[in-house]
Amino acid sequence: MSSNAYWYIGLSIVSLLVLTIALARAKSLRAVFHVFMMTQMAYLIETVIYIFGSSYFYRPGFLKDSAYFDSNMGALTSNMLVIPTAALVIAVYRLRWKGIAVAIALIGAIEWLWVELGLYTLNWWRIEYTAIGLTMYFPFARLVYDRLRRPAAGILHSSLLFLVVAPILGTLHIVPIMLVMNRSYDPGWFGDPPHDTTAFSSVYYVVMALVIVTTMKIQRGHTWVKFLAIASFIFIVTRVLLATELLRIHVWWDPWYYCLFPSTAYLLLKPVSARLARGG
Structure with missing residues (x-):
């Protein structure tokens, strides 16, 4: 396992801890549904820009036999843990634009650090694009969470x-x-x-x-x-x-x-x- 993997593992552990706290605060099955839904939304977006668009490349260093499958492992860290967890926190704690802006800035800072450390390579993608996408993704996450209250x-x-x-x-x-x-x-x-x-x-x-x-x-x-x-x-x-x-x-x-x-x-x-x- 390369040194890159420890950064991804650390980020995954932090995300899981935050996710556990948010689920405990919500005390509702709809919060679990929300995590799955926002994960799938992230998967669909990633399918377009990462898989078919070759926008960026993750370098977690988990798998030695295939660089692309190794990149997929990094994609799972982002799309199955980090992004859905942030979406649930925003929805459960009903954060408005200031809170959303802080979340976007934090994720952007992580993305920048990952690039600087060689954990993540940008092709045609830019960190600004991530920020623009999240300004739509996070408010949508709030709407979905509120809508789940009703039949x-x-x-x-x-x-x-x-x-x-x-x-x-x-x-x-x-x-x-x-x-x-x-x-x-x-x-x-x-x-x-x-x-x-x-x-x-x-x-x-x-x-x-x-x-x-x-x-x-x-x-x-x-x-x-x-x-x-x-x-x-x-x-x-x-x-x-x-x-x-x-x-x-x-x-x-x-x-x-x-x-x-x-x-x-x-x-x-x-x-x-x-x-x-x-x-x-």
Whole structure:
């Protein structure tokens, strides 16, 4: 492990401590939902600017075999911990523009320090762009948190449900690939195979999340039938991807894992749909 990793670990620990305090202060399940939702919003933004836009590159030094997968580990620190935690703090403590400005300045200072220490490399991206983005992201986080108090229905309910489900699927999809390289995707979008795998994964998990949300919204049908239907659908998709050589599987357990964990997520997260419909 390189010295860079300790900076990322330290930032992650601080974020987890702050997140724990904010969740304890909120004493509400909607705060947990909010963390997932804002994580997914960060994931979607990162998909556009980092994965497909090649805006910057993280250098945490966790993984030696692949620089891009190592960069992804740094991206997880930012998008799964730092940014959603700051969003929850702003929402729970109802911080207004002065508090939001302090949060943006702090994150900008961290970004600047990371660049100076060689922990993070900017390509065409600028720290000012981060500040501009956060001036929209953080107020949106407050709106989402307040909206979760009230019942949701229709497209809004589906959207909120997607934002809860998707980051769980996305994280469980890509983390094993980065750590043990159990599968790889080859769409031919980029010259670097790990970059290609990450990019295709970012599309794949969104599609799977939409499938699961759609299944949750269907009122008729037994839960276990839907469980099997999701697993069967993913099995068919897997066979198609293998046949077209978009997918390569490197370990025996991979198909079992990718067929079963989305179905299991459907079972475990199904109550979230009812809770969002009730609000509170």
